[in-house]
Amino acid sequence: MSHTSTLIVLAGVLLLAAASVDAAAAHPLAGRQLRQLMQQGSKYDQCNQAFNKAGGRSSIESRMKAACALEGNFDINKCCGEAKSAMSVAPADCLCDPAVWSEVENGILGAGINGLTSSTLKDFTKGCGIKNRGAGTC
Numbered sequence: 001m002s003h004t005s006t007l008i009v010l011a012g013v014l015l016l017a018a019a020s021v022d023a024a025a026a027h028p029l030a031g032r033q034l035r036q037l038m039q040q041g042s043k044y045d046q047c048n049q050a051f052n053k054a055g056g057r058s059s060i061e062s063r064m065k066a067a068c069a070l071e072g073n074f075d076i077n078k079c080c081g082e083a084k085s086a087m088s089v090a091p092a093d094c095l096c097d098p099a100v101w102s103e104v105e106n107g108i109l110g111a112g113i114n115g116l117t118s119s120t121l122k123d124f125t126k127g128c129g130i131k132n133r134g135a136g137t138c
Contacts, residue, residue: 043093047100050090060086061111070114072127078126087130095131095136105134 021088051060060083067082087095087104094100108121116124118134128134 037111043097044099047090047094047097050094054089058107059089061107064108065111065113068113068116080124083125084130087132092131093138096133098133101133104132 029090053111063082063086064079090100095104105118105121109116109118125132126137131137
């Protein structure tokens with residue numbers, strides 16, 4: 001590539017970069033959305049790390065399955081307490097992150113707890129005071 005061609009390409013790149021900066025300045029919403037996306041990624045990572053340190057999401061599933069089985073002497077207080085304890089190993093707002101809640105919800109629903117559906121899980125978490133995206137309590 002000749003020296004002139006290199007300069008033309010470099011000038012084009014600089015113009016595109018300047019246009020991007022101008023667009024972000026003209027549209028502050030775009031800049032905010034980008035920051036939110038970056039923060040969501042790091043929040044998701046923080047939440048995953050916290051859950052993994054406490055045994056991962058499978059720990060939530062097994063603890064809830066043991067405490068919330070509808071056979072025998074079902075105790076709603078024990079079930080709520082165990083669910084709160086299992087889900088509170090991560091920062092308080094982790095379950096408000098859409099991606100984190102989706103994974104936790106899918107894991108719990110797949111744990112084989114009789115009568116548990118997405119709808120009953122939302123009602124249960126709301127009734128137990130567990131803030132999460134699914135129940136709309138964030």
